[in-house]
Amino acid sequence: MASSTLNRWLRPEVYPLFAAVGVAVGICGFQLARNLCINPEVRVSKEGRAAGVLDNFAEGEKYAQHGLRKLVRNRTPEIMPSINKFFTDPK
Template sequence: MGGYSRWIKPEIYPLLAPVAAVVGLCTMQLVRNICTNPEVRVTKEHRAAGVLDNFEEGEYYAQHRLRQFLRGKRPEVMPNINKFFSNPN
């Protein structure tokens, strides 16, 4: 335990959560791109296909569920507070 006490101190515990969250988001995006991006070809057979005109698959990749959920919403962080201060009664 002698070497760990030099690097792992109680002061850094609050920093571990944001760092772990960022590493998790980066990992999720990397896996998403490798597994579902139509322009990424990992296997040799797919790379040999060359340039494909697969617009439907590209549109499906670009319009993911989060983007579909946010499509009709206004770009506001706190809409109730915005309505309260912008519409005085």
């Protein structure tokens, strides 16, 4: 029974599915850890929850404008700009 189940799911055709699910779980885990650790609106400790609503705009702005967003802020939203220019710009 265990051998047939193992042979059914561990075929080379299923590896991309495992990779896609693994990447999705990794992204979800990263976002969960990021929110628990540095999100100013998430308070895990009892003292933090007792503080109520905080108007700390500087900390919220620091969280929202993270490094990746700063990196891509002034770039065009294209994945392959050279190919896009080749097909769209008239000669």
